[in-house]
Amino acid sequence: MTPACLLDLAKFRQNCQRMKDVADSEKMTLRPHVKTLKSLQAAEYYAPASGPITVSTLAEAATFASAGYTDILYAVGLSPNKFGQLAAIQSLAPNFTVIADSQAAVNALVDYASELELPLSVMLEVDVDDHRAGLLPESPELVACARALSAAANIHFRGIMTHAGASYDCDTKAAQQAMGQQECERIAKAATNLLQAGVTCELVSAGSTPTALADIEHTGINELRAGVYATFDCVMAGLGVCETTDIALSVLTSVIGHQGDKNWVIVDAGWMALSRDQGTASQQQDCGYGLVCDEHGKLLDGWYVSATNQEHGIISHRDNLTPPESVFGYGRLLRILPIHACATAAQYSKYHVIGDDGNITAIWSRVNGW
Ligand SMILES: Cc1ncc(COP(=O)(O)O)c(C=O)c1O
Numbered sequence: 001m002t003p004a005c006l007l008d009l010a011k012f013r014q015n016c017q018r019m020k021d022v023a024d025s026e027k028m029t030l031r032p033h034v035k036t037l038k039s040l041q042a043a044e045y046y047a048p049a050s051g052p053i054t055v056s057t058l059a060e061a062a063t064f065a066s067a068g069y070t071d072i073l074y075a076v077g078l079s080p081n082k083f084g085q086l087a088a089i090q091s092l093a094p095n096f097t098v099i100a101d102s103q104a105a106v107n108a109l110v111d112y113a114s115e116l117e118l119p120l121s122v123m124l125e126v127d128v129d130d131h132r133a134g135l136l137p138e139s140p141e142l143v144a145c146a147r148a149l150s151a152a153a154n155i156h157f158r159g160i161m162t163h164a165g166a167s168y169d170c171d172t173k174a175a176q177q178a179m180g181q182q183e184c185e186r187i188a189k190a191a192t193n194l195l196q197a198g199v200t201c202e203l204v205s206a207g208s209t210p211t212a213l214a215d216i217e218h219t220g221i222n223e224l225r226a227g228v229y230a231t232f233d234c235v236m237a238g239l240g241v242c243e244t245t246d247i248a249l250s251v252l253t254s255v256i257g258h259q260g261d262k263n264w265v266i267v268d269a270g271w272m273a274l275s276r277d278q279g280t281a282s283q284q285q286d287c288g289y290g291l292v293c294d295e296h297g298k299l300l301d302g303w304y305v306s307a308t309n310q311e312h313g314i315i316s317h318r319d320n321l322t323p324p325e326s327v328f329g330y331g332r333l334l335r336i337l338p339i340h341a342c343a344t345a346a347q348y349s350k351y352h353v354i355g356d357d358g359n360i361t362a363i364w365s366r367v368n369g370w
Helices: 009-025 039-047 058-066 079-093 103-113 139-149 165-169 173-196 234-239 341-344
Strands: 006-007 052-057 072-074 095-099 120-125 156-162 203-206 249-259 264-267 291-294 299-308 312-318 333-337 350-354 358-367
Touching: 006 009, 009 156, 009 173, 009 350, 039 058, 039 072, 039 291, 052 058, 058 072, 058 079, 095 103, 103 120, 103 139, 103 156, 103 333, 120 139, 139 234, 156 173, 165 173, 249 341
Parallel strands: 006 350, 052 072, 072 095, 095 120, 120 156, 156 203
Antiparallel strands: 006 249, 249 264, 249 333, 264 312, 291 299, 291 333, 299 312, 350 358
């Protein structure tokens, strides 16, 4: 049935090993972010149940806690309307940890923790790149928040974390290295400031795929968090962090029609199957809604999904070539490499896992929702 989400097991394993090698070589704990695949079966390969993980939703936290994961970092600021879900996750995962990045959030967590049976683990988020959330490393508020958490009766202050999301705009190796260095230096600075104020950080955690793989010494951090590396995608390939041949996720689609005068091929993968993400639009090569491969995953040079409707995708060639019937005939199968793997995978409830022989060897499930 098409569209379907395929996961190439060999590529996936190789990608997982690449990040593990970086963490091992620098003796850092790897806390993989499971947000891309959100799959227990996939996590067995890169985040075994005894190891730490990062999640992006409480739905993931609950699922992974039920499966035996005990050290789970929920790396999104927690809204008060989710406090009621904490106790159940904590009871399964004693090191379940939430984050805060303001005095208001800290005060609310301190208040709520007094009602909890188990101590609540909390980390503070630090802003290292002016990209999204977090307290500045030098800010007095960071010290005040850390002191308040350390002094609170039923809170375990675990340390600080950051994510240099600005690295997604770094399109050269040098820029990624500079951003990786900035990420480490800024969070290390925050840890030093806290230490001088009398607060110790057990965890100093940082990471994004481009900065983790930037070929630098990650000095000053003891934990590396990255996620999309497990599958990679066209955005990462566009940054040069991986090759397109490393991309482990793809969407299997069927040719359902043509517009001969426009050299268009119509497929049954629209934005519902691919997502609307156009993350390569600002890169040197705009891959539209995905790069096109034959049914075995071989990249078809110059062919890309140039437009999408809800259930229709339009494939064209960069030089407006006529689509050969042998590849693009009615009913032919194609694979589309995702622009942003996290967004594309989110359109599915399961993955068809492709083994070494090119056949589907397993179906892996995925946790959706919040
Ligand atoms: C807080 C946090 N940590 C880690 C990551 C992992 O980043 P990447 O997917 O680039 O490895 C993300 C990505 O969104 C994140 O938001």
